[in-house]
Amino acid sequence: MRLFLVVCTLVAVGCNASVPVGHVGMVKEPGGLSGSVLQPGLRSCFGRDQMTLIETSESVFKESMQIRCADKLNTKSFNLVLRVSPKISNGADYIRIMKEQGAKIQGKVVTANILYEVYVKQTARNISRLVVSKYNSDALVENRAVIQAGINEGLKKALKGTPVILKAALVNNLDPPDVITDAISAAKKRELEISKEKASQAIKLLQAKNRMAVAEQEKLTLAKEAEAEAAYMLIIGKSLTPEFLERRRLKVQELRIAAELEAYKRVGEGDKIIMTGGANVTPLISLK
Numbered sequence: 031m032r033l034f035l036v037v038c039t040l041v042a043v044g045c046n047a048s049v050p051v052g053h054v055g056m057v058k059e060p061g062g063l064s065g066s067v068l069q070p071g072l073r074s075c076f077g078r079d080q081m082t083l084i085e086t087s088e089s090v091f092k093e094s095m096q097i098r099c100a101d102k103l104n105t106k107s108f109n110l111v112l113r114v115s116p117k118i119s120n121g122a123d124y125i126r127i128m129k130e131q132g133a134k135i136q137g138k139v140v141t142a143n144i145l146y147e148v149y150v151k152q153t154a155r156n157i158s159r160l161v162v163s164k165y166n167s168d169a170l171v172e173n174r175a176v177i178q179a180g181i182n183e184g185l186k187k188a189l190k191g192t193p194v195i196l197k198a199a200l201v202n203n204l205d206p207p208d209v210i211t212d213a214i215s216a217a218k219k220r221e222l223e224i225s226k227e228k229a230s231q232a233i234k235l236l237q238a239k240n241r242m243a244v245a246e247q248e249k250l251t252l253a254k255e256a257e258a259e260a261a262y263m264l265i266i267g268k269s270l271t272p273e274f275l276e277r278r279r280l281k282v283q284e285l286r287i288a289a290e291l292e293a294y295k296r297v298g299e300g301d302k303i304i305m306t307g308g309a310n311v312t313p314l315i316s317l318k
Contacts, residue, residue, distance in 0.1 A: 052087035
């Protein structure tokens with residue numbers, strides 16, 4: 031009788047159950063889910079009631095794959111990073127998730143990973159292939175922003191009506207195949223070589239133009255100097271008349287005689303005088 035009373039007491043009182051942070055809960059009664067969504071905190075369960083949980087925190091997942099492009103070449107790599115979170119607005123959303131997952135529920139908890147695997151994973155991969163395959167492999171990098179926008183738009187439409195919200199889908203490591211990368215590198219190298227050659231030719235052409243400019247300037251300088259010399263000689267030629275030359279000769283002779291007279295003044299009595307210059311010497315006779 032005493033044992034029966036203890037058992038009845040335990041059944042009536044039940045136990046406490048916790049709803050962890052990042053989750054919402056709902057009590058599963060013998061007749062089914064209660065319909066009331068419970069926020070994080072300590073909750074009460076009675077009798078054979080059990081607490082069920084759904085993870086609600088935002089989670090990040092990554093999908094890596096190779097995608098065939100419009101030119102039949104596969105991408106070297108393609109990574110899609112997705113940020114998703116469950117959408118539970120009311121008790122009906124909660125009950126729907128629990129019923130749809132069934133055997134996938136682990137320990138009465140629907141994890142974010144379960145929701146992602148069911149509602150997002152394959153859809154994200156299919157939409158990524160659909161968007162990327164519209165482009166040739168050599169146009170992937172320049173169209174990265176357009177591709178990312180297309181994937182986001184397609185995924186948001188596809189996830190409408192599901193208990194999952196797409197916060198963002200980011201494309202990274204969108205790399206074309208090696209054959210395209212090598213071709214782009216070779217073209218860039220050739221472009222640099224051409225630019226270098228053009229620069230070298232430009233320098234040589236400039237140097238040649240500079241030499242021509244210097245030569246032209248020297249030519250003009252010599253012409254001006256010759257012109258000045260000719261003008262000078264013309265002036266001199268016009269000045270050298272017979273009368274001018276005669277006056278210059280007489281002036282020179284006058285200066286020579288003056289010099290000789292100055293020399294004779296320095297000769298003392300008894301000094302010997304040696305006369306040079308032949309007929310050009312003017313003898314000086316001193317009478318005492």
